[in-house]
Amino acid sequence: MWAYVLRRFFYNIPVFMGIVLLVMLALRVRDPVNGLLGKVKTEQEIAAKRMELGLDKPFVQQYGIFLKKLCTLDFDEESWVNRGQTVGEVMQRCVGPSLALTVPSLVLTTLISVAIALMSAWYRGRWLDKALVISAVLGMSVSFLVYIVFGQYYAAAWLPDQIGMSPFAVSGYEPLEKDGIGTYVLKHWPYYCLLPVLISVIVAMGYDTRFYRAVMVEESGRDYITTARAKGASQPKVMFVHMLKNAMIPIITRVVITIPFLITGSFLLEVYFAIPGMGKQLLTAVVEADFPIVQAFTAVFAAIYIASNLLTDVLYAVVDPRVRLS
Amino acid sequence: MSGASDESRSLRKFLRHKPAMISFVVILAYVAVAAAVILGDLVSVEDCERRYGPKSTPGFGVSQLFEKRLQDLSWYAEQIEQKLALRQKLKRRLQSRGVEPTNEKIEQELRGLRIGNLRPADISAEDFQIRLDSLWNTVAELDEFDDLNNPGSDTTTIERLTSAAEGQMRSLYAEQTPAEARHRNLHLLFGTDVAGRSVFLRSIYSIRVAILVGVVTGFISVAIGSLLGLAAGYFGGWVDGVVTWLYSTFASIPNIVMLMVLAYMFRGGEIDAWLNDLTGDRFGWLIGGTLDETLIPVFVAFSATFWIGPCRVIRGETLKLRESEYVQASQVMGYSRVRILLRHILPNISHLMLINFSLLFIGAIKSEVILSFLGIGVQSGASWGLMIDAARDEVLNDFFWQIGAATALMFGLVLAFNILSDALQDILDPKHV
Numbered sequence: 001m002w003a004y005v006l007r008r009f010f011y012n013i014p015v016f017m018g019i020v021l022l023v024m025l026a027l028r029v030r031d032p033v034n035g036l037l038g039k040v041k042t043e044q045e046i047a048a049k050r051m052e053l054g055l056d057k058p059f060v061q062q063y064g065i066f067l068k069k070l071c072t073l074d075f076d077e078e079s080w081v082n083r084g085q086t087v088g089e090v091m092q093r094c095v096g097p098s099l100a101l102t103v104p105s106l107v108l109t110t111l112i113s114v115a116i117a118l119m120s121a122w123y124r125g126r127w128l129d130k131a132l133v134i135s136a137v138l139g140m141s142v143s144f145l146v147y148i149v150f151g152q153y154y155a156a157a158w159l160p161d162q163i164g165m166s167p168f169a170v171s172g173y174e175p176l177e178k179d180g181i182g183t184y185v186l187k188h189w190p191y192y193c194l195l196p197v198l199i200s201v202i203v204a205m206g207y208d209t210r211f212y213r214a215v216m217v218e219e220s221g222r223d224y225i226t227t228a229r230a231k232g233a234s235q236p237k238v239m240f241v242h243m244l245k246n247a248m249i250p251i252i253t254r255v256v257i258t259i260p261f262l263i264t265g266s267f268l269l270e271v272y273f274a275i276p277g278m279g280k281q282l283l284t285a286v287v288e289a290d291f292p293i294v295q296a297f298t299a300v301f302a303a304i305y306i307a308s309n310l311l312t313d314v315l316y317a318v319v320d321p322r323v324r325l326s
Numbered sequence: 327m328s329g330a331s332d333e334s335r336s337l338r339k340f341l342r343h344k345p346a347m348i349s350f351v352v353i354l355a356y357v358a359v360a361a362a363v364i365l366g367d368l369v370s371v372e373d374c375e376r377r378y379g380p381k382s383t384p385g386f387g388v389s390q391l392f393e394k395r396l397q398d399l400s401w402y403a404e405q406i407e408q409k410l411a412l413r414q415k416l417k418r419r420l421q422s423r424g425v426e427p428t429n430e431k432i433e434q435e436l437r438g439l440r441i442g443n444l445r446p447a448d449i450s451a452e453d454f455q456i457r458l459d460s461l462w463n464t465v466a467e468l469d470e471f472d473d474l475n476n477p478g479s480d481t482t483t484i485e486r487l488t489s490a491a492e493g494q495m496r497s498l499y500a501e502q503t504p505a506e507a508r509h510r511n512l513h514l515l516f517g518t519d520v521a522g523r524s525v526f527l528r529s530i531y532s533i534r535v536a537i538l539v540g541v542v543t544g545f546i547s548v549a550i551g552s553l554l555g556l557a558a559g560y561f562g563g564w565v566d567g568v569v570t571w572l573y574s575t576f577a578s579i580p581n582i583v584m585l586m587v588l589a590y591m592f593r594g595g596e597i598d599a600w601l602n603d604l605t606g607d608r609f610g611w612l613i614g615g616t617l618d619e620t621l622i623p624v625f626v627a628f629s630a631t632f633w634i635g636p637c638r639v640i641r642g643e644t645l646k647l648r649e650s651e652y653v654q655a656s657q658v659m660g661y662s663r664v665r666i667l668l669r670h671i672l673p674n675i676s677h678l679m680l681i682n683f684s685l686l687f688i689g690a691i692k693s694e695v696i697l698s699f700l701g702i703g704v705q706s707g708a709s710w711g712l713m714i715d716a717a718r719d720e721v722l723n724d725f726f727w728q729i730g731a732a733t734a735l736m737f738g739l740v741l742a743f744n745i746l747s748d749a750l751q752d753i754l755d756p757k758h759v
Contacts, residue, residue, distance in 0.1 A: 018575035026587045030594040137748075141741035143695045145714045146733050153721045264580045268696060279582065283700070286586040294587065302578040 001317065005310065012306045017067065019302045023295055024063060032289035036080060053080065053291075070299050077292045081285070087296045090281065095263055097173055098270070098277035100193050102262040105200040110255055113205055117212030121220060122239060132209065139206035148272050151199040168195040171274035196269040208254075215250045219243050249319055256312045260305040264297075336677075339753045346749030349742035356739050359530065360537035369531045371707040377522040378442040378513045382720065385517035385525065385727045395488050396468060399495040403461055406446060406454055406498050409435045413451060442513050442524070447500045454498065461494040517727040519716065528708035529731040535709040536739060538621060539694050540687040543628035548683045550629065551636030552675070558637075559644025560667055569641065573634045585627050585693075589700050592623040619706060624697055628690050636682040640675050647671050677754035684747035688740055695736075710736045 033049050034041075050056045054065070069077065075088030082090065116132060123129045155168040167190075174188040219225070220243060228242045267279030274280075278297065285293040317323045340346055362368040380401035384390065390398075413432045432451045439446050446454070468487050471480060502510065516525040558569035576584075591597065598616045601609040613620050647653055648671070656666050698711030710732040717729035 012574075014571060015574045015578060018571065019578050022575065023579065023583070023587060026591055029591045030596050137744050138741065141737050141744055142733065143692060143710070143714060143736060145695050145699070145711065146729065149714060149718050149721055149729060152718070157722050157724075261580070264582060267582050268699075271699075282583065283586060286590050289590070294583070298579060298583050301580050301583070305578045305580075 001314065005314065008310050008313075012310075016299075016302060016306065020067060020070070020295070020299055021063060023298045024059075024066065024291075027289075027291050027294060028059065030289070032080070032291060035289050066295060075296060077296070079285075079290055079293055081288045081290045087292050090293055091278075091296065091300070093175075094276060094278045094281045096176060097275050098263060098266075098279065100176075100189060101196055101200070101266055101269060101275065101277065104193070105197045105204070105266075106255070106258060106262065108197065108201045109204045109208055110251070112201065113208035113212050114251060116205070116209045117216050118239060118244065120209070120213045121216035121243075122235070124217065124220070133213070136206040136209045139202070140210075144203050144268055147199050147203050148268065151195060152272070155195050167191070169273075170195075171272075173273075173275045192273070192275065196266070196273050196275070200266055200269060211254065212247070212251065215247050216243065219247050222246075249316070252315060252319065253312055256308055256315065259308045260301060263304065264301055336753050340749065343749050343753065345745050346753075349745040349749070352738060352742040353746065356533055356742075357537055360534045363531060363534040364538070369527050369534075371531075373524070373527045374531050374708045375523065375706075376440075376442065377518075378510075378524040378527075379518050379522055381518060381520050381522050382723070382725050382727075383514065383517045384725070385515055385731075387511075387514075392468075392484055392488055395492070396465065399461075399488075399492050400465065402441070402495050403458060403498060405439060405441060406436065407458060409439055409446075410451060410454055410458070443506050443509055444502070445500050447498055457494060457497055461491060461498075464491040464494060516731040517725075519713075519728050520720065525713075525728050525731050528713060528728075529710070529735050531708045532710045532713065532732065533735065533739075535621070535707070536691045536694065536736070539624055539628070540690045542621075542625050543632060543690045544683045544686040546625065546629040547632035547686050548636050548679050551633040551638075551682070552640050552679055554633070555637040555640030556644050556667060556671065556675070559641040560648055560663070560671065566641075569637070573637050576631065577634050581631050584631050585697060585700060588623065588627040588630065589697070592617055592626075624694065627697065628693060632686050632689065635686070636679065639678055639682065643675050643678060644671055647674055677750075681747060681750050681755060684743055684750055688743045688747065691736065691740060691743075 033046055033053070033055065036053075037045060037049055047056075054062060057065075069075075075091065076086045079085045079087060079090055120129045120132045152170050156166065156170040159168070160166040169192045173192050174184070176184045178184075179188070224246075225238060225242060228238050233242070264278055264282070266277075267283065269275070270277040270280040271283065282294065282297055284290075285297070359368070380398040383394075383398060410432065412435060416431060436446045436451070436454070449457075464487055468484065468491065471484060513524045513526060516529065519525055519528070554569045554572070558566040595616060595618070598610065598618075605612075610616065613622065617623055653666060653670055656670055661669075694709060695711030695714060698709050699715055713728050713732035717726075717732070720726075720728055
């Protein structure tokens with residue numbers, strides 16, 4: 001297995017270098033210096049700025065410098081827009097809010113979807129199953145934006161009218177460091193993050209439920225289920241012991257694959273709810289041409305993505321002895 | 327079992343699949359509207375931007391609060407008044423020059439006033455002033471009441487006065503022909519947005535954007551993906567290496583980063599300048615303006631991320647087919663590789679291309695909403711994404727017409743495509759989970 005991991009690692013080096021190359025090239029299509037300096041500028045100022053940012057060097061050299069920094073895990077480059085902050089600091093600050101949104105929604109979505117999928121498989125072909133399948137398709141056909149707009153409307157305008165207080169914020173965030181973990185978990189998190197988490201759970205549920213139901217239906221047609229039934233196992237036992245166990249492989253795969261996306265955060269939710277996470281920061285950085293941040297974000301994401309893909313394959317082999325890594 | 331009978335069996339299955347057929351008809355209807363907008367100029371960009379009435383009027387002529395009715399009729403009156411106000415300025419200027427003022431110029435200005443297809447009545451400027459004054463008198467009477475929204479016992483009086491004011495307002499505008507009135511009702515069918523633009527026309531125009539984005543990106547992505555997937559799967563070796571490297575690389579860049587960076591690339595006009603240099607200014611002429619004004623950045627951004635899916639699937643299927651007996655048989659018979667690829671492998675992956683196209687179509691329409699928000703995407707005209715985003719503040723004021731219209735039309739199209747692609751998958755690729 002270690003040979004396999006090592007080979008995959010070496011195979012992914014050109015992929016990683018390609019990602020960095022693509023992003024750096026794409027960013028350099030436009031000259032960022034004009035935007036970074038104010039309206040009034042002289043030729044000398046532009047040249048000096050270019051030198052300061054290292055944009056005067058040939059592209060290959062810039063590429064080399066950045067790769068070297070990545071290899072030595074050096075994230076001390078200064079942000080071009082927020083002077084005085086290093087890329088590492090910015091990432092550290094933004095990853096918390098993003099995770100506060102994405103981790104709970106991933107956990108909730110998976111638990112609820114698997115439960116609904118089991119229910120759907122239990123009543124397969126009957127009205128409850130049909131109703132669930134239809135509502136999943138209906139839910140998938142509405143735009144994410146609509147869920148956000150209506151979520152904000154009900155939480156910010158309708159619900160406070162009904163109960164006389166506002167349980168959810170429509171924008172803003174309080175970091176964990178501010179008042180300690182107790183206040184954060186009990187007060188700040190539910191106030192700022194619960195609503196966006198609920199919205200993203202509702203949006204994701206349609207897709208996940210359909211996928212997990214398809215997995216369950218596929219499993220329920222297999223021989224070992226028939227055998228278990230023939231041996232006289234009860235329906236709950238067949239479903240929860242035999243079927244769920246085997247359905248775990250695709251479930252785990254799907255969950256592990258989404259892990260890298262946890263750190264990019266949910267860009268739309270962060271922007272609409274003004275939560276200062278990675279997605280929002282990334283958008284600001286791209287708009288303001290803050291190259292170091294965009295490059296570092298992309299590189300870190302890609303590294304995690306590649307690692308978790310590898311992890312999926314290895315987990316596969318561990319969970320399912322039939323799978324051979326080659 | 328020959329290919330032909332297989333195909334006709336799939337077609338029969340499809341024709342018998344009722345939800346799929348209904349969805350197919352719905353999609354065709356959308357495509358027909360989009361074609362009418364693109365080719366027949368059913369709704370133009372100007373129609374999307376023009377004012378059709380006061381801001382935020384509800385659709386279907388839903389009964390309104392007195393206050394809103396008063397605001398709306400005042401708005402119509404003010405349009406005339408603004409033109410008339412020019413008279414005072416003109417008068418003063420002419421008198422200073424010792425010329426006797428006439429109303430000709432003012433009346434000319436008034437003839438030019440258009441609210442949708444509503445135009446001012448064909449009367450003199452003095453008559454306008456008289457009618458306006460009596461209207462403002464009625465309005466002043468209405469202002470006596472403290473709370474128009476909760477009139478209590480005064481309801482009948484307020485209703486009478488408001489109707490009278492509305493009648494006086496209507497007399498400022500020309501009598502419309504039945505056809506014009508019908509058009510006007512249609513324009514105001516779903517009400518107006520904050521800028522007084524017709525929600526109905528905007529949501530219809532958005533169909534054009536959605537269909538264009540769906541068809542073009544679906545087509546380009548499937549074409550690129552199949553081409554690379556086929557080549558990688560069939561030729562193997564270094565071709566496979568390059569293609570796998572390419573899609574691993576593209577897949578490892580988060581989608582949203584890719585879209586943002588591409589949005590950034592297209593915004594500055596550097597690409598326009600570069601392409602114009604390259605082609606001797608023929609590029610700008612070809613696309614009729616700058617890239618930002620067209621949907622080309624959207625197509626590029628989506629195709630750059632969407633080709634990965636079909637490429638992966640088709641590469642896998644081609645790898646499998648390459649080892650199949652009939653392909654080996656054709657190899658033994660000495661057919662060329664191109665012939666084997668085009669005549670033997672391509673037909674057997676075409677169902678995957680179709681399924682992927684329909685999946686990408688949905689993805690493109692739904693992502694367009696996000697892209698409009700990012701600032702590439704649609705700049706002129708309208709799109710459902712822009713409409714839903716604009717509706718954020720309206721919703722807080724309990725105005726749901728814009729978001730409702732955009733969501734309903736988008737829902738219809740996406741639902742139809744969801745059902746269709748499910749049916750396609752069931753019929754053409756039953757093994758797929």
